[in-house]
Amino acid sequence: MLLAARSTVALHRLLDTVPALSGDDRITRLFTLVPGSDFGVDVLAAVEAVGGRLVPWSEACARSYDLILTASPKGDLRLLRGRHVLLPHGAGYNKSIPGEGSDPDSASGLDPAFLLRADDGTGAAPAPVALHAVAHPDQVARIAAADRRAADRAKVVGDPTLDRLLASRPLRERYRAALGTGARRLLVLVSTWGPESLLRRFPELPARLAARLPQDEYQLALVVHPNEHSLLGTYDLTERLAPALDAGLVLAGPHEEWASVLIAADALVTDHGSTALYYCATEDRPVVGVHQDGAELIPGSPMHTLLDRIPRLGAPDAAPAAVEEALRAYRPGTGREAAGTAFAQQGRALRLLRTELYALLGLTPPARTAPPRLLPEPRPAERVPAAFDVDTAVATGTGTGTGTDGVAARVRVARRPVGLGAPGDHLAAEDGSASEALVRSAGVLYRRPLPAADASSGSAWTADGWMRHALSAYPGCRTAAAVLAPDLFLLRTRPRTRTRASTGAAEASGAYAVQVAPLAEDGRVTRADPAAAVSAVHAWLLGDSPDPDPVSLALAPVRLSCVIGDRAFALALRPATDAEAAAPF
Known part of the structure; x- marks a missing residue:
C-alpha cells in the first residue's frame, strides 16, 4: 500500500485513516511525496517523525501497488500504478481557489481534471478512481455535477478525522x-x-x-x-x-x-x-x-x-x-x-472504510476492528507572562470585616499582560521570572516558591526576609508578597504616610498573611491565582481605607472579596505568624 501525500495536511488525513488496516501483517505501508505543491516542504519531516518508510517519487512511479491512498486529487497521480482511493481532505467542498485547475468556478478538489485516473499508467483513457470516499451524501452530488463517472465510484464512509x-x-x-x-x-x-x-x-x-x-x-x-x-x-x-x-x-x-x-x-x-x-x-x-x-x-x-x-x-x-x-x-x-451538512456516518468511518478497502484488496479483513485512536494531550503555552497591567476597583463591603457581619471590601481585579495595551492601576511583576526593567517598575512584586530541586541546597530567603529585601532593593515597589501555597501568601506594604517613611529606609508595615479560599461550584473546586489576590489586597490596603489594627486583626481576620470575572473569592487577612514569616522561600 502506498500513501501518496502532496502536503502535510493530506499526510495527516492519511495518518488518521490507516488504522482501518492496522494489525494486518499482510500489508506493507509505504509513503511517497507527490511533487509540485508549495506546501510539500514539511512532508518528508512528518513522515520521518512517524517512522514511515519513504519511497522516492521516481521509484514510486516505477512500481505497481495493490492500493494507493491519497487525500488530495492534485498532482501527477496518474503516474502511480494501482487502485487509487481518494479520501476526505477536509469538511466538504467549501472553497474555490483562484487559478487552480481547469475550471475557475470549481470547488477546490472538484475540478474534473482532478477526478479521473489512468489506472494502469499506460496512457489509457482517464478513468475514475477505484473509490472516492466522502463524508456526506451531498458531496456525492457535488462530484456528480463535476463528473458523472467519478460519482459512480463515490461512497459515503464518514470522516476518520472527525471520528477521532x-x-x-x-x-x-x-x-x-x-x-x-x-x-x-x-x-x-x-x-x-x-x-x-x-x-x-x-x-x-x-x-x-x-x-x-x-x-x-x-x-x-x-x-x-x-x-x-x-x-x-x-x-x-x-x-x-x-x-x-x-x-x-x-x-x-x-x-x-x-x-x-x-x-x-x-x-x-x-x-x-x-x-x-x-x-x-x-x-x-x-x-x-x-x-x-x-x-x-x-x-x-x-x-x-x-x-x-x-x-x-x-x-x-x-x-x-x-x-x-x-x-x-x-x-x-x-x-x-x-x-450536519458536512458529516454523515459519524463514528463509523473506520469501520465503513475498512470494508471498502479490503474489498478492493480482495482480502478477508482481520477479526479485530481498530477503534479511532485517541488524540494526544496538547502542549501548554511555551511562554507565560510574568508581569501584568492590573486594573482594580474597590467597593466598600457590607460590614466591618470582622466576625461574620460582612466583608470589608470587594475588589474587582482584571490583569492583562504588560505592554500590549494601556497601563493599569498598577504594574505587578513576578520576581525571578519578569525582566529586571519590569521588576524595577512594578508597584507590586510577588514571588513563588523555588522548585524543590533548587530549594534543597544552598541558602534561601525566608518569606519575610525576601519581602523586606524587595521593598529595600526596589524603591518603586509598594507591596511585596511571598506566595507560600495556592491558598496562602504573605504580604508587606510600604508605609503610605510621609511621616512613617521619612527615614527613607525600607521600613514597612507588619507582615500580613492572606488565606485565599477556593470556590465550590457544582461539585468542582475552583482556585484563584494567588498573584491576582495579591493585587486585590494591595489595592485595598493602599486605598482610602485605614490601616488594619493589629490587635483587632489578631482577634478576627479582615474579610475581603476578590472578584475575578463573575467569581468572588473570599480572602482572610491576618497577622503572619512567626513560623510563616520564617518559612524557607
Whole structure:
C-alpha cells in the first residue's frame, strides 16, 4: 500500500485513516511525496517523525501497488500504478481557489481534471478512481455535477478525522489540564491559509485579544492551517505572532494537537476554513465568525451555511464587551446543524472504510476492528507572562470585616499582560521570572516558591526576609508578597504616610498573611491565582481605607472579596505568624 501525500495536511488525513488496516501483517505501508505543491516542504519531516518508510517519487512511479491512498486529487497521480482511493481532505467542498485547475468556478478538489485516473499508467483513457470516499451524501452530488463517472465510484464512509475527535471527547478535562486552562474560558482562533484567512486579513487580532481580554478569565489559543505552517516555517510564524505568544497564546501544532485544542475549547472565532465544522460537530459551544466578503467561499457550502447563521465579530472588534456580546448571541444548535451538512456516518468511518478497502484488496479483513485512536494531550503555552497591567476597583463591603457581619471590601481585579495595551492601576511583576526593567517598575512584586530541586541546597530567603529585601532593593515597589501555597501568601506594604517613611529606609508595615479560599461550584473546586489576590489586597490596603489594627486583626481576620470575572473569592487577612514569616522561600 502506498500513501501518496502532496502536503502535510493530506499526510495527516492519511495518518488518521490507516488504522482501518492496522494489525494486518499482510500489508506493507509505504509513503511517497507527490511533487509540485508549495506546501510539500514539511512532508518528508512528518513522515520521518512517524517512522514511515519513504519511497522516492521516481521509484514510486516505477512500481505497481495493490492500493494507493491519497487525500488530495492534485498532482501527477496518474503516474502511480494501482487502485487509487481518494479520501476526505477536509469538511466538504467549501472553497474555490483562484487559478487552480481547469475550471475557475470549481470547488477546490472538484475540478474534473482532478477526478479521473489512468489506472494502469499506460496512457489509457482517464478513468475514475477505484473509490472516492466522502463524508456526506451531498458531496456525492457535488462530484456528480463535476463528473458523472467519478460519482459512480463515490461512497459515503464518514470522516476518520472527525471520528477521532468524537472518540476523544471524554479527554476534554485532561486536555484542559495539559494546557493549564484552569477555570478560564479557552477561546480558540482558527485561521485557514491564503489571502482571505484570519491571519492574513487580521494579523493583529491575536495580540489585540491578548491585550484586552483579562488573563484570569480567558486563555487564548490559535489553530493555523498546516499550509501556513509549511509556507512560512515555524520560525517566521512564531516571530509574526511574538507579541501574542509572549502574552501566553497557545499555538497548536498542525498534526493532532489542533484537534485536542478544539475539544478543550469553550468558544471559537473562525474565518471560512472548514476546521470550525469539526468543532461544531464535536460539541455545541459558541462559535463566531470574522470572515468578510471574498472570492473563495462557495455559496451554499457547509461553511457558508455556518457563517451565515452565527454571530460575527465586527471589524473584528477585540474589545472584551464585543467578544462577550458575540459569544452570547450564538444560538445553541446552530453550529451542529451546519456541521450536519458536512458529516454523515459519524463514528463509523473506520469501520465503513475498512470494508471498502479490503474489498478492493480482495482480502478477508482481520477479526479485530481498530477503534479511532485517541488524540494526544496538547502542549501548554511555551511562554507565560510574568508581569501584568492590573486594573482594580474597590467597593466598600457590607460590614466591618470582622466576625461574620460582612466583608470589608470587594475588589474587582482584571490583569492583562504588560505592554500590549494601556497601563493599569498598577504594574505587578513576578520576581525571578519578569525582566529586571519590569521588576524595577512594578508597584507590586510577588514571588513563588523555588522548585524543590533548587530549594534543597544552598541558602534561601525566608518569606519575610525576601519581602523586606524587595521593598529595600526596589524603591518603586509598594507591596511585596511571598506566595507560600495556592491558598496562602504573605504580604508587606510600604508605609503610605510621609511621616512613617521619612527615614527613607525600607521600613514597612507588619507582615500580613492572606488565606485565599477556593470556590465550590457544582461539585468542582475552583482556585484563584494567588498573584491576582495579591493585587486585590494591595489595592485595598493602599486605598482610602485605614490601616488594619493589629490587635483587632489578631482577634478576627479582615474579610475581603476578590472578584475575578463573575467569581468572588473570599480572602482572610491576618497577622503572619512567626513560623510563616520564617518559612524557607
